[in-house]
Amino acid sequence: xxxxxxxxxxxxxxxxxxxxxxxxxxxxxxxxxxxxxxxxxxxxxxxxxxxxxxxxxxxxxxxxxxxxxxxxxxxxxxxxxxxxxxxxxxxxxxxxxxxxxxxxxxxxxxxxxxxxxxxxxxxxxxxxxxxxxxxxxxxxxxxxxxxxxxxxxxxxxxxxxxxxxxxxxxxxxxxxxxxxxxxxxxxxxxxxxxxxxxxxxxxxxxxxxxxxxxxxxxxxxxxxxxxxxxxxxxxxxxxxxxxxxxxxxxxxxxxxxxxxxxxxxxxxxxxxxxxxxxxxxxx
Numbered sequence: 389x390x391x392x393x394x395x396x397x398x399x400x401x402x403x404x405x406x407x408x409x410x411x412x413x414x415x416x417x418x419x420x421x422x423x424x425x426x427x428x429x430x431x432x433x434x435x436x437x438x439x440x441x442x443x444x445x446x447x448x449x450x451x452x453x454x455x456x457x458x459x460x461x462x463x464x465x466x467x468x469x470x471x472x473x474x475x476x477x478x479x480x481x482x483x484x485x486x487x488x489x490x491x492x493x494x495x496x497x498x499x500x501x502x503x504x505x506x507x508x509x510x511x512x513x514x515x516x517x518x519x520x521x522x523x524x525x526x527x528x529x530x531x532x533x534x535x536x537x538x539x540x541x542x543x544x545x546x547x548x549x550x551x552x553x554x555x556x557x558x559x560x561x562x563x564x565x566x567x568x569x570x571x572x573x574x575x576x577x578x579x580x581x582x583x584x585x586x587x588x589x590x591x592x593x594x595x596x597x598x599x600x601x602x603x604x605x606x607x608x609x610x611x612x613x614x615x616x617x618x619x620x621x622x623x624x625x626x627x628x629x630x631x632x633x634x635x636x637x638x639x640x641x642x643x644x645x646x647x648x649x650x651x652x653x654x655x656x657x658x659x660x661x662x663x664x665x666x667x668x669x670x671x
Contacts, residue, residue: 410496416503417640419488426496428572429645432581435487435638437506437531438465441480442591442629448616450477452519452609454512459529461486462508483510485531487638492570499570501584504636505532509542514607519616524548524608528558533634535568539594540634546606558598559631562590575642583639591631593621 410426417423422431441449449456456478458464462485468476491503509529516522525547532541538560544553566586574580593599603609603617620631 412493412495414491414493414502416489416491419486424645425494427644427646428494428496428575429643430499430640432641433487433490433638434640435583435636436484437487437504437533437634437636438482438484439509439531439634440482440632442620442632444620444627444629445631446478446481448613448620449481449512451616452514452607452613453517454514454607456481457511457513458483459509459511459527460507462506462510462529464510482632483508485509485529487636489532490638490640497571497573499572499582499640499642501568501570501638502535503533504535504638506530512607514609514613516608519610519613521608521610524606526550526603526606531634533561533588533636535564538564540588540591544602546602548605548608550602550606557594559591560594561588561634562592562628562630564588570640570642572642575644577644579641579643581639581641583637585635585637587633587635589633590628591633592623593631596621 413425415423415425417430417433419433422429424430456464456466462483465480465482465484467479467481469479470476485506485508487504488507489503489505490501492499492501494500507530509527509531511525511527514520514524527545528542529545530543532555533539534541539557540559540561541555542558544550544556544558564586567584568586570582570584572580572582599614599618599621604614607613609617619627623630
């Protein structure tokens with residue numbers, strides 16, 4: 389049997405060239421799970437997303453004497469002060485929830501983050517006072533950020549007839565700072581941890597009607613309470629923060645793991661080169 393040396397060489401070169409090419413793939417890595425993409429294994433997702441309440445939102449909570457509780461698995465971080473009459477007021481408030489899912493597109497070199505999901509949130513409750521008509525409750529949890537549309541989704545559970553809203557488009561954000569790309573060009577068969585921290589700022593409602601349909605209704609706010617929450621969503625030159633900001637810190641372990649098809653292609657290429665070498669040696 390004879391072999392066309394040009395054909396063998398071309399086959400081998402095409403094979404190795406094919407190994408260098410990768411198709412951009414989109415996938416979601418869940419916490420505790422593993423994802424394979426373009427010859428790499430992604431695992432050990434960790435991190436948290438922290439929603440920091442804006443000053444105007446804290447003011448609105450104080451106006452209606454809103455109580456706050458953590459929705460598992462989030463952790464509330466609250467600082468307070470006490471005025472001369474003994475009333476306790478919030479000074480700062482935030483809710484930190486663990487990252488549970490990371491959606492990215494991967495071209496074989498860089499993984500670009502396009503979505504982040506967290507688990508947990510905060511529950512706001514009210515009783516009758518000068519800013520409310522009576523008892524109310526509103527839970528906002530399980531935030532999911534879509535970087536492509538700059539939309540933040542959440543699970544909403546509200547009292548007074550609001551009910552449960554799954555994966556509801558609640559906020560948009562104005563700016564994103566920090567890297568959203570993992571570069572894996574330096575990763576081999578030894579696992580490497582890649583991390584990224586970014587902040588989404590300027591959270592405003594997707595639908596301004598949610599002021600009344602969700603916040604006012606669920607928390608049973610009267611006109612006084614409504615004025616406070618309405619000011620939070622009123623975009624002006626002096627109010628660019630809206631409801632606040634979200635800072636996400638994410639870490640992922642990456643390791644190169646050639647797929648079975650890759651080994652098969654390498655085998656074909658090496659066989660071709662070996663046959664070509666033997667034919668040249670026999671001449």
